[in-house]
Amino acid sequence: xxxxDPCFLTVAEAAxxxxxKQLSPVELTRAYLDRIERLNxxxxxxxxxxxDQALTAARMATEEISAGxxxxxxxxxxxxxxxxxxxxGVPTEGGSKLCxxxxxxxxxxxxxxxxxxxxxxxxxxxxxxxxxxxxAFDTPFPPARNPWNVERDPAGSxxxxxxxxxxxxxxxxxxxxxxxxxxxPAAWCGLAGLKPSYGRVSRAGIMPLSFSLDHxxxxxxxxxxxxxxxQAVAGHDPRDPASADRPVPDFRAALAAPELRGIRLGxxxxxxxxxCVASDETRAAFDRSVEVLRGLGASVTEVELPxxxxxxxxxxxxxxxxxxAIHEKTLRERPEDxxxxxRDRLMIGAYVRASDMVQAMRRRRMLAEATxxxxxxxxxxxxxxxxxxxxxxxxxxxxxxxxxPPYMRPFNLTGQPALSVCNGFDRLGLPLSLQIVGxxxxxATVLRIGHAYxxxxxxxxxxxxxx
Amino acid sequence: xxxSIEAQFTAETVLLALRLLPGQxxxxxxAYVALREMVALVGADYPMEVEPAxxxxxxAGAERRP
Numbered sequence: 391x392x393x394x395d396p397c398f399l400t401v402a403e404a405a406x407x408x409x410x411k412q413l414s415p416v417e418l419t420r421a422y423l424d425r426i427e428r429l430n431x432x433x434x435x436x437x438x439x440x441x442d443q444a445l446t447a448a449r450m451a452t453e454e455i456s457a458g459x460x461x462x463x464x465x466x467x468x469x470x471x472x473x474x475x476x477x478x479g480v481p482t483e484g485g486s487k488l489c490x491x492x493x494x495x496x497x498x499x500x501x502x503x504x505x506x507x508x509x510x511x512x513x514x515x516x517x518x519x520x521x522x523x524x525x526a527f528d529t530p531f532p533p534a535r536n537p538w539n540v541e542r543d544p545a546g547s548x549x550x551x552x553x554x555x556x557x558x559x560x561x562x563x564x565x566x567x568x569x570x571x572x573x574x575p576a577a578w579c580g581l582a583g584l585k586p587s588y589g590r591v592s593r594a595g596i597m598p599l600s601f602s603l604d605h606x607x608x609x610x611x612x613x614x615x616x617x618x619x620x621q622a623v624a625g626h627d628p629r630d631p632a633s634a635d636r637p638v639p640d641f642r643a644a645l646a647a648p649e650l651r652g653i654r655l656g657x658x659x660x661x662x663x664x665x666c667v668a669s670d671e672t673r674a675a676f677d678r679s680v681e682v683l684r685g686l687g688a689s690v691t692e693v694e695l696p697x698x699x700x701x702x703x704x705x706x707x708x709x710x711x712x713x714x715a716i717h718e719k720t721l722r723e724r725p726e727d728x729x730x731x732x733r734d735r736l737m738i739g740a741y742v743r744a745s746d747m748v749q750a751m752r753r754r755r756m757l758a759e760a761t762x763x764x765x766x767x768x769x770x771x772x773x774x775x776x777x778x779x780x781x782x783x784x785x786x787x788x789x790x791x792x793x794x795p796p797y798m799r800p801f802n803l804t805g806q807p808a809l810s811v812c813n814g815f816d817r818l819g820l821p822l823s824l825q826i827v828g829x830x831x832x833x834a835t836v837l838r839i840g841h842a843y844x845x846x847x848x849x850x851x852x853x854x855x856x857x
Numbered sequence: 858x859x860x861s862i863e864a865q866f867t868a869e870t871v872l873l874a875l876r877l878l879p880g881q882x883x884x885x886x887x888a889y890v891a892l893r894e895m896v897a898l899v900g901a902d903y904p905m906e907v908e909p910a911x912x913x914x915x916x917a918g919a920e921r922r923p
Contacts, residue, residue, distance in 0.1 A: 699898060700898060700899070702895075703894075703895035703896075703898040703899045704899050706892075706895050707892075707895055707896065707899060710892070722874075722875075722876065725876060725877075725878055726878060730881075730884070733878070733881070734881065734884050734885055734888055735888075737875065737881075737885060738885060738888040738889065738892055740873050740875055741866075741869055741873070741889055741892055742892070745901070746896045746899070748909055749896070749899050749900065749901045749903070750899050751909030751910050751911075752903050752907050752908065752909050752910075753899045753900065754909070754910040755907070755908065755909060755910035756903075756907065758910060
């Protein structure tokens, strides 16, 4: 481990050096700010860089640590927040003209918790408009670019979070996931992206899109870093009515077991070989991943889940109904201030009838019960995160994700923890991904499996080449 | 209710008093067709006792939220 390239240290590595006083938070923060200055004009990962504020916080962290008041593994570590996370006194604009100049009076609960853990906020990260507007060119901020190939989409809606972590523009970032918006950019940017269990992480102070499908979680270079971030933000929050009052385990300690003996994994093959056939390279990488996990001692058999389209349909109706409820007033009063994609994707929710919504919620319950029953024999389910590697920005159409639906929405519907990890690269050098889905509130097992996989494979040694 | 799905979309748009911007009608109409397909897929032919996912996590042993 070396501090020669501090922007490519993992959170865990940076924390070790900071704790040992071999790396100062000021030095680390300056390195990131310099790199952002060089690359953000190309990648558009940040919509706002908090240069002075970050350096002030870094100086304070350095002083605290020097005085012996070390808070833990995020102390002095620079991070970014998707620009739907409220930050007191700092604009939080949701990627929309409608919110330009919006300055929250208080922090999101997660923002507060990360600051309390000592993290340094480098800035606010690009998001799809209101986390739904797709990769768009008619909103106030240009879309983020994929660091593995800047002509390609980093995915979204946490697009800046994915691009920034992959490009070494922050050590870790927070995103949100209503239908895959953490795991999707993690997949296309070659990261670990965790959608925690519904209720595990507070959404208070994060712009909502769909109350019963929204999740907050981290995007990081490694699974260990995701565990560190989750530890900081997990826990009950009375400000979020969906927040669960359940014990928070030591997620990092759960990573200690190097093998997976006794772990039972189910491959949801029908989803990516029948319902939406994944690319040859995605399926080949998946099969290789299964062999790695078997080699670590896990037992792997197949699990049959309900059809992907059924989960997708129920999730779509609920998301659109809830989204329209949130945006109805502004859609009626200022429709021209939305980007075209966000406007259509939100306005279609007006046509979801009350009975449609109730039937979708009935279907949701049936699907959640069927999924739980299928998981009775398993500790986790395996499937790819998405069917394909990142496409060219020029190839994206408005119905891209419905033509090739990713494999993530089922677990927004059921609330299960789901982790995307990099499981190789295609012939163009673009990241491929594996999704690991656990039982509700068993985030620790998901992290354990992902960490063991990462340690047994070489994928964390490769970084995007950016000049 | 109007006969064709296009007419149904137009009728509902009027009923909902939505103001569509120039060019939006065609893209929203396409989305409407997809929406009705999803409604059909979700279905409505459930036994009477199937309740919606009120609390969302029907996992055996899971604690109910306050």
